[in-house]
Amino acid sequence: MFEIRIHSRGGQGGVTAARLLATAALHDGKYATACPFYGAERRGAPVVSFVRIDDHPIKVYSQIRDPDLVVVLDASVMETVDVLHGLKKGGRVLINSAHTSEFAGYTTFNVDLTGIALKEKLVVAGSPILNTPVLGALAKMGIVTVDSAKTAIRGMFTDERNVKAAEAAFQEMSA
Amino acid sequence: MKKIATGNKAIAEAVKQALPEVVAAYPITPQTEIVETIADYVTSGQMKSRYIPVESEHSAMAACIGASITGVRTFTATSAHGLLYMHEMTNWAAGARLPIVMANVNRSLGPGWNIWAEHTDAMQERDTGWLQVYVSTVQEAYDTTLMAFRIAEHNDVLLPVMVNLDGFSLSHIMQPLDTVEPGDFIPKIHLPHAIDTKNPTGYGGLTGPDQHFRFRWEIERSMRDSEKVIAATEKDFAKRFGRSYGPTENYRCEDADVILIAMGTLGKEAEVAIDILRNEGIRAGSMRLRWFRPFPKLELAGKEVIVIDRDYSFGYGGIVAHEIMAKCHCDVFSVIAGLGGQEVTYDDIAEFVRKRRIGDEFWFGVTNHV
Numbered sequence: 001m002f003e004i005r006i007h008s009r010g011g012q013g014g015v016t017a018a019r020l021l022a023t024a025a026l027h028d029g030k031y032a033t034a035c036p037f038y039g040a041e042r043r044g045a046p047v048v049s050f051v052r053i054d055d056h057p058i059k060v061y062s063q064i065r066d067p068d069l070v071v072v073l074d075a076s077v078m079e080t081v082d083v084l085h086g087l088k089k090g091g092r093v094l095i096n097s098a099h100t101s102e103f104a105g106y107t108t109f110n111v112d113l114t115g116i117a118l119k120e121k122l123v124v125a126g127s128p129i130l131n132t133p134v135l136g137a138l139a140k141m142g143i144v145t146v147d148s149a150k151t152a153i154r155g156m157f158t159d160e161r162n163v164k165a166a167e168a169a170f171q172e173m174s175a
Numbered sequence: 176m177k178k179i180a181t182g183n184k185a186i187a188e189a190v191k192q193a194l195p196e197v198v199a200a201y202p203i204t205p206q207t208e209i210v211e212t213i214a215d216y217v218t219s220g221q222m223k224s225r226y227i228p229v230e231s232e233h234s235a236m237a238a239c240i241g242a243s244i245t246g247v248r249t250f251t252a253t254s255a256h257g258l259l260y261m262h263e264m265t266n267w268a269a270g271a272r273l274p275i276v277m278a279n280v281n282r283s284l285g286p287g288w289n290i291w292a293e294h295t296d297a298m299q300e301r302d303t304g305w306l307q308v309y310v311s312t313v314q315e316a317y318d319t320t321l322m323a324f325r326i327a328e329h330n331d332v333l334l335p336v337m338v339n340l341d342g343f344s345l346s347h348i349m350q351p352l353d354t355v356e357p358g359d360f361i362p363k364i365h366l367p368h369a370i371d372t373k374n375p376t377g378y379g380g381l382t383g384p385d386q387h388f389r390f391r392w393e394i395e396r397s398m399r400d401s402e403k404v405i406a407a408t409e410k411d412f413a414k415r416f417g418r419s420y421g422p423t424e425n426y427r428c429e430d431a432d433v434i435l436i437a438m439g440t441l442g443k444e445a446e447v448a449i450d451i452l453r454n455e456g457i458r459a460g461s462m463r464l465r466w467f468r469p470f471p472k473l474e475l476a477g478k479e480v481i482v483i484d485r486d487y488s489f490g491y492g493g494i495v496a497h498e499i500m501a502k503c504h505c506d507v508f509s510v511i512a513g514l515g516g517q518e519v520t521y522d523d524i525a526e527f528v529r530k531r532r533i534g535d536e537f538w539f540g541v542t543n544h545v
Contacts, residue, residue: 019349023179026351034179034349059447061344061440062520155178 001054002143003064007083008073011043013131017073018049020135020152025053027148033058046077053143069143072096073113073130094137096130111137111173120165132162136169146170180352182345185313186252186278186338187212189320191222192357195276196247199227199238204290205342206254206280213250232257236264236275243273246369248324251275254342255282255296262300268335269304269394272368274327275335277305278320281439281485282342283515291516292341294438294486297467298494304394306336306401307468311424311443313350316340318418319465322408325361329408331400333366341439341485343516355416398469405466422471424463427453431460434475435528436499437483438464441513445483448524459528464495475503481531483524485513492536508532512539 004021008014018034025032036049050064066086072078072095084093084103093106096113117128132153139146146167153162180188186209190198198217200210216222225242229235232253239249253261258279268275279300283293297307306326310316316338323336340346370376382390405422413419426446428434433452437445442463452459462473480503484493491497496509508531513519517540527537 019179022349026177026179031351032179035344035347058350059443060521061341061348061444062518065520 001052001058001060002069003067004051004053004069004071004143005064005067006049006051006071006073007077007081008047008049008130009043009077010045010047012073012127013129014047014049014073016156017071017131017134018051020131020149020156021051021138021144022053023152023155024135024139024144024148025051027151028145030055031057037063046081067091069094069141071134071138073134092141094134094141096134109137109141109173111169113137113169116165116168116172120161120168122161122165129162129165132157133165133169136166137173139166140170140173177351177353179349180313181208181347181349182313182316182340183208183280183347184212185317185352186320186340187216188352188354189317190250191216192354193248193250193276193321193324193361194222195224195250195324197225197227197239197242197249198251199229199235199242199249200251201229201232201235201253201257203232203254203257205282205346206252206257206278208346209252209278209280232260233264236261236268239275240264240268240271240273243268243275243366244271244370245372246364246366248328248364249273249275250277252278252280254280255284258296259284259299262303265300265303265305265335270390272333272394272397273335274324274333274364274366276320276323276327276338277335278338278340280342280346281339289515290342292344292439292485293514293516294339294484297337297339298486298488300337301468301494304334304398305468306332306334306398306466307339308336308466309339309438309442309464311345311440311463313345313348313352314418315420316345317352317354318412318416318420321355321357321361322412322420325408326401326404328362328364328366329401329404330365330367332397332404334394334397334401339439344440360411360415402469402471405469420465422466423473424465426461426463428460428462431458431478433457433459433479433481433528433531435459435461435481435483435524436464436473436495437461437485438467438495439485441483441485441519441524444519444521445524447521448528451521451525452528457528467495470498470502473499473503475499475505478505479531479533480505480507481510481528482507483510483512483527487511487514506534508534509536510539511536
């Protein structure tokens with residue numbers, strides 16, 4: 001079972017990213033579950049959501065304790081949240097950032113999702129949309145196929161710029 | 176068609192297909208998504224039903240009762256305090272023999288204020304005459320809701336059915352959902368005692384001491400008959416749609432010496448614990464209790480039984496544990512875990528089994544209890 005924890009801030013689309021990722025995995029013929037951690041969410045507060053992907057039906061409901069992959073949609077949460085907490089030895093980290101960061105003992109992937117969203121004019125209420133471009137980056141990492149990522153995005157959004165942004169993230173990120 | 180859906184959406188989808196003529200509901204966390212989605216289906220014309228937004232849960236159930244007595248299919252959904260607020264009316268629904276279907280998203284009762292999963296809310300409805308079923312996956316929530324209408328409306332039953340799903344851990348989790356075309360799986364409703372709205376007539380509803388017990392017995396007789404109706408409905412569902420259910424879901428129980436019983440999502444996660452224990456040489460199996468009313472016959476003779484209760488009766492004990500002890504004439508290790516959404520992992524569940532003390536009670540996470 002492959003376990004992913006997504007860090008973001010309330011309102012940034014972390015839950016939707018988890019849903020899209022689970023849907024893409026389903027299109028790949030896998031089993032997947034996605035869930036947010038529900039607490040007292042507030043817009044802008046650090047939040048987490050979880051995705052599990054497996055070849056077999058998933059029976060686990062408890063929270064992910066030692067993820068294989070951590071996705072950070074907003075690098076500023078790292079000021080207050082230990083995003084590496086419980087991450088498996090040799091696990092992977094995907095960070096939305098224009099800068100390159102490295103974490104000892106982990107493989108780090110950097111991609112400027114915010115820049116991509118702004119370039120594609122994917123902005124809602126003044127905030128760049130990160131949950132569709134991140135699917136492109138995850139496809140590049142081989143978590144889901146790029147075709148399934150696109151199908152999942154099109155199943156939820158009619159605006160084709162979402163797919164273009166995912167494609168851009170796929171191209172721009174070095175895996 | 177396969178897609179990703181939450182438990183709440185799965186229920187709403189099943190209700191859309193069962194097409195009740197009347198839905199009356201009041202929103203409450205973590206159930207709101209069910210009635211919100213149904214309201215959206217109705218306003219967008221995807222569902223030709225009457226949606227009655229009411230001012231309280233008591234009114235929601237009263238509106239369902241009023242609609243149901245005219246012989247139409249009805250649905251509502253609630254949770255926790257909302258369910259308790261309905262309590263007078265839930266008794267009425269069962270007593271008036273109305274096949275109302277309700278989804279109850281199990282949630283803890285305040286104070287202290289808590290919106291997470293616990294079964295004590297539904298347990299407080301235990302003696303009302305409602306059938307109660309507890310589901311453990313998004314797919315099961317959908318399938319069971321479809322079946323609930325057929326079971327409730329069957330003329331050998333004519334009792335309301337409550338479909339229970341764990342707050343957040345199932346209501347809000349996204350899992351694969353394979354929807355079906357129900358076709359004639361749910362027959363047209365026929366309520367033999369429906370009132371004739373074209374010829375309104377009033378009768379005194381008083382049943383005297385020489386009659387009342389007969390009506391009570393009729394409820395019990397139908398409750399007993401419902402076991403056959405449930406079994407037949409689940410069998411036909413499996414034949415048509417390929418997914419089979421029963422009063423319990425048994426996992427590796429055949430040769431088990433130790434049987435673990437839980438309900439809802441904990442009962443599903445328990446299967447992972449069973450695999451771990453089996454690898455350690457402990458012959459354990461999981462018996463996830465699905466139907467709580469009518470309470471099924473469980474084969475537990477000669478087994479060591481562990482029961483996880485996500486509920487409690489103060490001054491007595493874990494409710495499911497005590498029902499099993501009384502009904503199956505056995506002693507159990509009673510574990511109280513998951514109250515108010517308390518995190519319980521498969522490792523924790525495996526540890527309950529390893530450290531079982533038959534005849535004892537254990538509150539998970541509480542260190543100072545006797």
